[in-house]
Amino acid sequence: MRITREDVVSQLLAGASDRPVESADVYAPANIALCKYWGKRCSELNLPVTGSLSLSLGSYGSHLRMSRMTEATTDRVTHNGVALSADTAFVRTLTAYLDLFRAGAYFNIETRNTIPTAAGFASSASGFAAAVRGLDTLMGWALSPQALSSLARLGSGSACRSVYDGLVEWDVGSSEDGMDSFATPLRDQWPDLRIGLLVLTDKTKPIGSRQAMQHTVDTSPLYRAWPETVASDLATIKAAITERSFERLGQAVEGNAMAMHSTMFAARPSVIYWTPETVATITRVRQLRDEGLMVYCTMDAGPNVKLLFLHASQEAIEAAFPDVVVTNAYNGDV
Numbered sequence: 001m002r003i004t005r006e007d008v009v010s011q012l013l014a015g016a017s018d019r020p021v022e023s024a025d026v027y028a029p030a031n032i033a034l035c036k037y038w039g040k041r042c043s044e045l046n047l048p049v050t051g052s053l054s055l056s057l058g059s060y061g062s063h064l065r066m067s068r069m070t071e072a073t074t075d076r077v078t079h080n081g082v083a084l085s086a087d088t089a090f091v092r093t094l095t096a097y098l099d100l101f102r103a104g105a106y107f108n109i110e111t112r113n114t115i116p117t118a119a120g121f122a123s124s125a126s127g128f129a130a131a132v133r134g135l136d137t138l139m140g141w142a143l144s145p146q147a148l149s150s151l152a153r154l155g156s157g158s159a160c161r162s163v164y165d166g167l168v169e170w171d172v173g174s175s176e177d178g179m180d181s182f183a184t185p186l187r188d189q190w191p192d193l194r195i196g197l198l199v200l201t202d203k204t205k206p207i208g209s210r211q212a213m214q215h216t217v218d219t220s221p222l223y224r225a226w227p228e229t230v231a232s233d234l235a236t237i238k239a240a241i242t243e244r245s246f247e248r249l250g251q252a253v254e255g256n257a258m259a260m261h262s263t264m265f266a267a268r269p270s271v272i273y274w275t276p277e278t279v280a281t282i283t284r285v286r287q288l289r290d291e292g293l294m295v296y297c298t299m300d301a302g303p304n305v306k307l308l309f310l311h312a313s314q315e316a317i318e319a320a321f322p323d324v325v326v327t328n329a330y331n332g333d334v
């Protein structure tokens with residue numbers, strides 16, 4: 001029997017409290033995968049083919065205010081102060097997600113992103129994680145982080161990692177209903193890690209990540225090698241974090257992103273997110289490394305490049321990339 005999102009939601013909310021409040025004001029950070037989630041074994045529940053591991057972006061993410069509207073006939077969504085039309089991709093996915101929880105009511109949602117929204121950083125991960133936090137507060141469910149992570153996954157896979165700060169691992173799980181596929185923070189954290197965001201273009205992407213992911217799984221002959229690549233990269237990344245070996249970490253992180261993009265290049269027709277600026281930036285990162293600066297890069301389903309480096313290299317990175325936005329997963333808390 002096919003398991004639906006409704007089935008999973010009723011399981012997760014079974015033990016929840018019920019103390020609704022007037023409105024909720026919440027926040028969730030965006031995250032960048034160091035070992036990528038790329039491919040689903042079940043698209044209804046966003047269950048992944050492999051595990052993945054990310055670093056959250058601290059104060060770069062989504063603020064969300066949420067309340068219920070009794071008289072309304074649709075949800076109202078405002079993003080960075082602008083009302084979003086019901087036919088934008090984000091509102092459609094969000095509304096379909098809220099259908100799982102509305103119990104007759106519609107929602108008024110105001111979101112504000114602190115992450116550069118221009119190109120590909122308008123993160124669905126922080127948006128859905130914030131929506132789940134908002135629902136939890138508004139309905140007074142008081143759910144565990146594990147349940148919040150599972151609910152966020154139903155909105156967007158990578159959102160299950162945005163429920164936490166720092167280094168976070170999403171377990172692949174094996175059960176059909178996905179109850180064992182949620183994220184948890186790593187025991188070993190590394191407060192000196194930094195991610196630098198480079199906005200290289202503000203053009204919209206040729207194809208969304210959800211569609212590109214499925215198309216790659218369906219048509220790329222290289223996808224067969226992906227689960228094995230991830231198994232090895234995940235093990236290396238976790239060992240490198242424990243050992244505090246930045247070079248080992250960076251090599252695995254960069255290699256994992258290159259392997260993911262290789263699966264896309266080989267899809268038929270191929271998916272190419274890279275622009276000339278992407279390639280120039282990757283080349284520059286290598287050149288800086290040759291000159292002795294420890295910096296590595298990663299790319300998601302888009303043209304922008306994210307830099308991985310240690311706090312001690314921040315000044316040199318800012319000198320080499322004057323427009324870089326440096327994020328700190330820990331915001332000085334760890």
Ligand code: DP6
Nearest residue numbers: 033036037046156157158210300301
């Ligand atoms: C390349 O989480 O956006 O950023 O589950 O379909 O919503 P859906 O996909 P999404 O995919 C993220 C893909 C990625 C890699 C990652 O974040 O791990």
